Amino acid sequence: MNIRKIALVGLTFAAVFAMADGPTGPFVGGRGALTDADGKKARFDLQVGEKLVNGVATVRGKGEFEQRRPPANGQPGAVRVVRFRAETLSIANNVGTVGGPGVMTVRVGNQAPQNVQGTVSITATDNRAPNAQGGDPDSYTITFTGGGQNAVNFTFTGTVHPGDFRVKPAQNVP
Secondary structure (H helix, E strand, C coil): CCHHHHHHHHHHHHHHHHHHHCCCCCEEEEEEEEECCCCCEEEEEEEEEEEEECCEEEEEEEEEEEEEECCECCECCEEEEEEEECCEEEEECCEEEEEEEEEEEEEECCCCCEEEEEEEEEEEECCCCCCCCCCCCCEEEEEEEECHHHCEEEEEEEEEEEEEEEEECCCCCC
Protein backbone atom coordinates (compact mmCIF):
# COMPACT_ATOMS: atom_id res chain seq x y z
CA MET A 1 0.00 0.00 0.00
CA ASN A 2 1.56 3.30 -0.99
CA ILE A 3 1.65 6.50 1.09
CA ARG A 4 -1.12 8.19 -0.91
CA LYS A 5 -3.55 5.34 -0.20
CA ILE A 6 -2.64 5.35 3.48
CA ALA A 7 -3.14 9.12 3.64
CA LEU A 8 -6.50 8.86 1.82
CA VAL A 9 -7.73 6.16 4.19
CA GLY A 10 -6.55 8.22 7.18
CA LEU A 11 -8.28 11.36 5.92
CA THR A 12 -11.48 9.44 5.25
CA PHE A 13 -11.55 8.07 8.82
CA ALA A 14 -10.74 11.54 10.22
CA ALA A 15 -13.63 13.08 8.26
CA VAL A 16 -16.07 10.42 9.43
CA PHE A 17 -15.04 10.86 13.07
CA ALA A 18 -15.15 14.66 12.75
CA MET A 19 -18.72 14.52 11.43
CA ALA A 20 -19.73 12.11 14.17
CA ASP A 21 -18.15 14.34 16.82
CA GLY A 22 -19.19 17.69 15.31
CA PRO A 23 -21.94 20.05 16.42
CA THR A 24 -25.42 18.55 16.44
CA GLY A 25 -27.21 21.73 17.42
CA PRO A 26 -26.84 25.43 16.72
CA PHE A 27 -23.50 26.71 15.45
CA VAL A 28 -21.81 30.13 15.23
CA GLY A 29 -18.46 30.32 13.53
CA GLY A 30 -16.18 32.25 11.29
CA ARG A 31 -13.00 34.23 11.01
CA GLY A 32 -11.87 37.37 9.35
CA ALA A 33 -11.12 41.06 9.72
CA LEU A 34 -13.29 43.71 11.35
CA THR A 35 -13.57 47.46 10.88
CA ASP A 36 -15.47 49.72 13.29
CA ALA A 37 -17.26 53.00 12.51
CA ASP A 38 -14.04 54.97 13.22
CA GLY A 39 -11.96 52.81 10.87
CA LYS A 40 -10.21 50.88 13.67
CA LYS A 41 -9.25 47.36 12.65
CA ALA A 42 -9.31 44.01 14.45
CA ARG A 43 -9.47 40.32 13.63
CA PHE A 44 -11.57 37.47 15.02
CA ASP A 45 -11.81 33.70 15.05
CA LEU A 46 -14.93 32.11 16.53
CA GLN A 47 -16.05 28.46 16.51
CA VAL A 48 -18.89 27.57 18.89
CA GLY A 49 -21.45 24.79 18.60
CA GLU A 50 -23.82 22.70 20.63
CA LYS A 51 -23.71 18.93 20.66
CA LEU A 52 -25.38 16.15 22.57
CA VAL A 53 -23.15 14.50 25.18
CA ASN A 54 -24.84 11.58 26.92
CA GLY A 55 -28.20 13.02 25.90
CA VAL A 56 -27.44 16.49 27.30
CA ALA A 57 -27.00 19.55 25.06
CA THR A 58 -23.50 20.92 25.72
CA VAL A 59 -21.95 24.12 24.32
CA ARG A 60 -18.38 23.72 23.15
CA GLY A 61 -16.03 26.09 21.45
CA LYS A 62 -13.76 29.06 21.79
CA GLY A 63 -12.80 32.28 20.18
CA GLU A 64 -10.17 34.95 19.89
CA PHE A 65 -10.26 38.67 19.14
CA GLU A 66 -7.15 40.76 18.44
CA GLN A 67 -6.76 44.49 17.96
CA ARG A 68 -3.43 46.20 17.26
CA ARG A 69 -2.73 49.91 17.52
CA PRO A 70 0.41 51.09 15.72
CA PRO A 71 2.65 53.71 17.36
CA ALA A 72 1.47 57.25 16.54
CA ASN A 73 1.87 60.81 17.82
CA GLY A 74 4.53 59.79 20.33
CA GLN A 75 2.31 57.04 21.78
CA PRO A 76 3.63 53.46 21.83
CA GLY A 77 1.84 50.76 19.91
CA ALA A 78 -0.49 48.39 21.73
CA VAL A 79 -1.98 44.95 21.33
CA ARG A 80 -5.24 43.78 22.89
CA VAL A 81 -6.11 40.08 22.70
CA VAL A 82 -9.25 38.48 24.14
CA ARG A 83 -9.47 34.69 24.35
CA PHE A 84 -12.48 32.87 25.71
CA ARG A 85 -14.19 29.52 26.18
CA ALA A 86 -17.87 29.39 25.28
CA GLU A 87 -20.44 28.29 27.85
CA THR A 88 -23.61 29.74 26.35
CA LEU A 89 -25.00 29.86 22.82
CA SER A 90 -28.32 31.11 21.51
CA ILE A 91 -29.58 31.78 18.00
CA ALA A 92 -32.48 33.89 16.84
CA ASN A 93 -32.90 34.01 13.06
CA ASN A 94 -29.51 35.17 11.70
CA VAL A 95 -28.07 36.38 15.05
CA GLY A 96 -25.91 34.21 17.29
CA THR A 97 -24.99 35.17 20.85
CA VAL A 98 -22.11 33.48 22.64
CA GLY A 99 -20.81 33.95 26.18
CA GLY A 100 -18.31 32.58 28.63
CA PRO A 101 -15.20 33.20 30.71
CA GLY A 102 -12.26 34.91 29.08
CA VAL A 103 -8.92 36.60 29.49
CA MET A 104 -7.97 39.95 28.00
CA THR A 105 -4.24 40.51 27.52
CA VAL A 106 -3.06 44.06 26.88
CA ARG A 107 0.50 45.01 26.02
CA VAL A 108 1.51 48.63 25.49
CA GLY A 109 4.87 49.27 23.87
CA ASN A 110 7.60 47.18 25.46
CA GLN A 111 5.79 46.82 28.78
CA ALA A 112 5.00 43.40 30.21
CA PRO A 113 1.59 42.08 29.13
CA GLN A 114 -1.26 42.59 31.59
CA ASN A 115 -3.84 39.78 31.88
CA VAL A 116 -7.36 40.43 33.16
CA GLN A 117 -9.85 37.63 33.91
CA GLY A 118 -13.45 38.35 33.02
CA THR A 119 -16.49 37.42 30.98
CA VAL A 120 -17.02 37.73 27.26
CA SER A 121 -20.22 38.23 25.28
CA ILE A 122 -20.28 38.13 21.49
CA THR A 123 -23.12 38.90 19.11
CA ALA A 124 -22.58 37.75 15.53
CA THR A 125 -25.01 38.73 12.79
CA ASP A 126 -24.90 36.69 9.57
CA ASN A 127 -26.28 39.09 6.96
CA ARG A 128 -25.02 37.53 3.73
CA ALA A 129 -23.33 34.58 2.13
CA PRO A 130 -19.52 34.51 1.75
CA ASN A 131 -18.27 36.83 -1.03
CA ALA A 132 -21.82 38.03 -1.78
CA GLN A 133 -22.11 41.47 -3.32
CA GLY A 134 -24.55 44.04 -1.97
CA GLY A 135 -26.61 44.03 1.19
CA ASP A 136 -25.42 44.62 4.72
CA PRO A 137 -22.12 42.94 5.67
CA ASP A 138 -21.90 40.52 8.59
CA SER A 139 -21.35 42.27 11.91
CA TYR A 140 -19.65 41.35 15.18
CA THR A 141 -19.78 42.87 18.66
CA ILE A 142 -17.56 41.72 21.52
CA THR A 143 -17.92 42.94 25.09
CA PHE A 144 -15.38 42.09 27.79
CA THR A 145 -16.08 42.82 31.45
CA GLY A 146 -13.69 41.95 34.22
CA GLY A 147 -11.02 42.90 36.64
CA GLY A 148 -12.69 43.16 40.06
CA GLN A 149 -11.12 46.21 41.79
CA ASN A 150 -9.51 47.42 38.59
CA ALA A 151 -12.60 46.93 36.48
CA VAL A 152 -11.96 46.70 32.76
CA ASN A 153 -14.78 47.12 30.29
CA PHE A 154 -14.17 46.89 26.57
CA THR A 155 -16.53 46.79 23.59
CA PHE A 156 -15.77 46.62 19.88
CA THR A 157 -18.42 46.59 17.16
CA GLY A 158 -17.43 46.15 13.55
CA THR A 159 -18.36 44.82 10.15
CA VAL A 160 -16.67 41.77 8.69
CA HIS A 161 -14.50 42.19 5.59
CA PRO A 162 -12.75 40.11 4.50
CA GLY A 163 -14.14 37.05 6.19
CA ASP A 164 -17.49 35.52 7.01
CA PHE A 165 -19.76 34.34 9.79
CA ARG A 166 -22.11 31.41 9.73
CA VAL A 167 -25.01 31.40 12.13
CA LYS A 168 -26.88 28.13 11.79
CA PRO A 169 -29.67 26.44 13.70
CA ALA A 170 -29.45 22.70 14.46
CA GLN A 171 -27.49 20.65 11.93
CA ASN A 172 -26.32 17.04 11.53
CA VAL A 173 -29.30 15.90 13.61
CA PRO A 174 -30.27 12.28 12.94
